[in-house]
Amino acid sequence: MSFHPLMVYDRDHFHRSERTRLDEGKAFTFTPERRAALDDLLTKYPPDQKRSAVLAALYLVQEQEGYLTANGMRHVAGILEMTPAEVEDVATYYVMFFRERVGKYVLQVCRTLSCALAGAERVTEALSEKLGIKVGETDPSGMFTLLEFECLGACDRAPIVMVNNEHWHERVRPQDAGRLVDDIRARGVAAFNGCHLKLEKS
Amino acid sequence: MMEPILTRYVREPNSYTLDFFLKHQGYDGLKKALGMAPNDVIEAVKASGLRGRGGAGFPTGLKWQFVLKDTPKPKYICCNADESEPGTFKDHLLMERNPHLLFEGCLIGCWAIGAKVAYIYIRGEFYHVQKIMEAELAKAYAQGYVGKNIMGSGFDCDIVIHRGAGAYEAGEETALIESLEGKRAQPRIKPPFPAVAGLYNAPTAVNNVETLCNLPAILTNGAAWFTSLGPEKNGGPKLFCVSGHVKKPGVFEATMKTTLRELIFDHAGGLRDGHKLKAVIPGGSSVPILLPEQLDIPASFDDVAKAGSMLGSAGIIVMDETTCMVWVARNLLHFYKHESCGKCTPCREGGDWLLKILTRLENGEGEMRDIDLLVSVGGNIAGKTLCAFGDAAATPALTTVKHFRAEFEAHVREGRCTLPADWRASKTPVGAH
Ligand SMILES: Cc1cc2nc3c(=O)[nH]c(=O)nc-3n(C[C@H](O)[C@H](O)[C@H](O)COP(=O)(O)O)c2cc1C
Ligand code: SF4
Numbered sequence: 001m002s003f004h005p006l007m008v009y010d011r012d013h014f015h016r017s018e019r020t021r022l023d024e025g026k027a028f029t030f031t032p033e034r035r036a037a038l039d040d041l042l043t044k045y046p047p048d049q050k051r052s053a054v055l056a057a058l059y060l061v062q063e064q065e066g067y068l069t070a071n072g073m074r075h076v077a078g079i080l081e082m083t084p085a086e087v088e089d090v091a092t093y094y095v096m097f098f099r100e101r102v103g104k105y106v107l108q109v110c111r112t113l114s115c116a117l118a119g120a121e122r123v124t125e126a127l128s129e130k131l132g133i134k135v136g137e138t139d140p141s142g143m144f145t146l147l148e149f150e151c152l153g154a155c156d157r158a159p160i161v162m163v164n165n166e167h168w169h170e171r172v173r174p175q176d177a178g179r180l181v182d183d184i185r186a187r188g189v190a191a192f193n194g195c196h197l198k199l200e201k202s
Numbered sequence: 203m204m205e206p207i208l209t210r211y212v213r214e215p216n217s218y219t220l221d222f223f224l225k226h227q228g229y230d231g232l233k234k235a236l237g238m239a240p241n242d243v244i245e246a247v248k249a250s251g252l253r254g255r256g257g258a259g260f261p262t263g264l265k266w267q268f269v270l271k272d273t274p275k276p277k278y279i280c281c282n283a284d285e286s287e288p289g290t291f292k293d294h295l296l297m298e299r300n301p302h303l304l305f306e307g308c309l310i311g312c313w314a315i316g317a318k319v320a321y322i323y324i325r326g327e328f329y330h331v332q333k334i335m336e337a338e339l340a341k342a343y344a345q346g347y348v349g350k351n352i353m354g355s356g357f358d359c360d361i362v363i364h365r366g367a368g369a370y371e372a373g374e375e376t377a378l379i380e381s382l383e384g385k386r387a388q389p390r391i392k393p394p395f396p397a398v399a400g401l402y403n404a405p406t407a408v409n410n411v412e413t414l415c416n417l418p419a420i421l422t423n424g425a426a427w428f429t430s431l432g433p434e435k436n437g438g439p440k441l442f443c444v445s446g447h448v449k450k451p452g453v454f455e456a457t458m459k460t461t462l463r464e465l466i467f468d469h470a471g472g473l474r475d476g477h478k479l480k481a482v483i484p485g486g487s488s489v490p491i492l493l494p495e496q497l498d499i500p501a502s503f504d505d506v507a508k509a510g511s512m513l514g515s516a517g518i519i520v521m522d523e524t525t526c527m528v529w530v531a532r533n534l535l536h537f538y539k540h541e542s543c544g545k546c547t548p549c550r551e552g553g554d555w556l557l558k559i560l561t562r563l564e565n566g567e568g569e570m571r572d573i574d575l576l577v578s579v580g581g582n583i584a585g586k587t588l589c590a591f592g593d594a595a596a597t598p599a600l601t602t603v604k605h606f607r608a609e610f611e612a613h614v615r616e617g618r619c620t621l622p623a624d625w626r627a628s629k630t631p632v633g634a635h
């Protein structure tokens with residue numbers, strides 16, 4: 001049934017949920033260090049609420065494998081006493097989890113209003129042109145993935161690019177975007193200028 | 203301009219360290235609170251009239267008073283550090299430059315409602331901030347400001363920083379609780395409210411970062427001082443985030459007596475040279491637009507509401523005359539479509555439809571009846587959903603049509619965007635972003 005009388009759902013107009021099969025990946029167990037980190041995190045929640053650590057556990061899988069694999073999720077389910085479906089349910093909801101292999105550097109350009117007003121669309125265009133890939137793709141060398149993200153909570157430093165869910169590069173100008181790519185190739189994460197800590201009076 | 207309270211030292215080197223904080227009255231408010239009966243702390247906060255800084259402006263003292271008292275269950279403070287409302291970046295600054303102020307606020311809240319743990323739910327994207335906070339939290343534990351027998355008072359209280367993973371909806375208080383419990387960030391049906399059955403089904407208060415950061419000063423300086431700082435019922439210092447087409451975007455601390463015009467033109471330096479103000483979104487992307495002639499009002503919860511919008515998260519987004527309002531609506535509907543948690547049909551389906559209609563309008567492929575269709579679809583979302591996200595998602599479409607209908611009509615008539623700015627994409631079609 002349609003939600004609005006003027007919006008029919010027929011053969012050509014329908015809504016289909018986007019369920020994707022997850023990549024099985026390699027056989028998975030946490031490295032001893034990651035397993036210890038997870039056990040330590042579990043002490044922060046009530047003993048019968050292990051499930052609270054699921055996001056943290058999935059970050060650890062992603063750190064180990066580069067993305068979330070079905071094997072990794074089943075391992076997490078076993079530790080946290082969840083069903084694999086429950087873990088998958090969570091994993092597929094949050095945008096910071098990658099469900100396929102990504103490049104060494106995932107460039108996450110903020111696309112929301114304040115960044116867009118400051119030229120974010122042109123930054124994305126410039127990066128896309130430089131890398132020869134579209135948003136959502138990884139370049140053939142496996143070095144870069146280009147993504148668009150929604151407001152990152154630093155609109156005063158627009159446009160913002162986040163890298164690998166962790167590093168930040170702020171006030172990116174479209175004309176500098178190409179150079180940033182070269183700079184990352186040369187210097188790795190040292191190429192990023194960071195975030196608010198720069199506020200300090202020197 | 204007032205002497206900043208919350209952000210006074212943010213530009214000082216090392217302002218985020220425990221040593222610096224202790225040299226500047228750090229943890230004094232907590233000390234005061236621990237010398238008072240918990241209920242007296244709640245009364246002091248009620249007397250201050252402190253209103254939640256997360257968006258709704260609900261009185262914090264009242265929220266705490268509702269937290270169920272006679273229960274064998276543990277109680278919790280959940281600090282909402284999800285800060286994802288487009289245009290909002292104040293909690294980011296507070297946590298990065300003044301994390302101990304937040305810890306102090308969390309502990310005061312826990313003492314007041316009788317909780318032994320505060321969970322700070324921080325958005326996953328703020329990992330660089332979280333690492334600073336964790337290092338500082340460890341120092342606070344080591345020196346007896348958090349953990350067992352805090353400052354020799356006999357009060358035990360833990361603080362846990364919990365990392366989210368990218369979901370705007372996790373900022374809605376019951377969705378935040380679900381997410382903390384290890385589920386999808388989808389809201390619960392209310393009642394029961396978190397004050398009765400929140401985290402792990404136990405009584406819980408969800409408070410915004412900036413809200414909690416106000417508590418130490420209320421306890422040290424008193425409720426009367428706090429109320430005197432702003433218009434009636436809108437007391438205390440307030441952080442305003444100004445972004446968009448201004449010369450000096452940033453976080454500005456002021457009282458809610460300050461007008462929107464002063465914030466934009468004095469604090470944020472006004473518009474870029476040679477440009478004219480076109481529209482302002484005063485409280486984060488979810489609130490209706492104000493026009494340039496509506497800005498001579500105090501930036502308070504009540505005055506902005508009277509003008510037909512909301513102060514919301516105090517994220518003031520400024521747009522100049524180069525901005526196409528159809529494009530603005532489309533940009534924001536992309537956000538809302540992407541972030542809808544999918545639990546209720548009007549929001550899940552309606553947001554998608556609004557985005558589709560706006561995309562074809564912006565591309566010059568729309569028809570005149572699409573404009574009324576936007577209003578009709580928007581009206582079928584607003585007020586008909588489980589959480590306030592639905593209203594928020596409909597707002598950008600409804601408010602732009604209301605104020606700038608002629609621009610929508612021009613797109614249809616001319617079959618193209620009539621205001622393509624030089625800061626927008628030039629080579630990829632609308633819809634690619
Ligand atoms: C869709 C949606 C998103 C929200 N996002 C946030 C947020 O990022 N941060 C926040 O503090 N409050 C957010 N809120 C408001 C919270 O639900 C809640 O009212 C607030 O955290 C309560 O704290 P306060 O009383 O201190 O403001 C959001 C609400 C909705 C409906
Ligand atoms: S209004 Fe939207 S975000 Fe809120 S519960 Fe419904 S679908 Fe989820």
Ligand code: FES
Pocket residue numbers: 110111112113114115116150151152153154155156158159160288289290
């Ligand atoms: S819009 Fe990009 S950080 Fe807010």
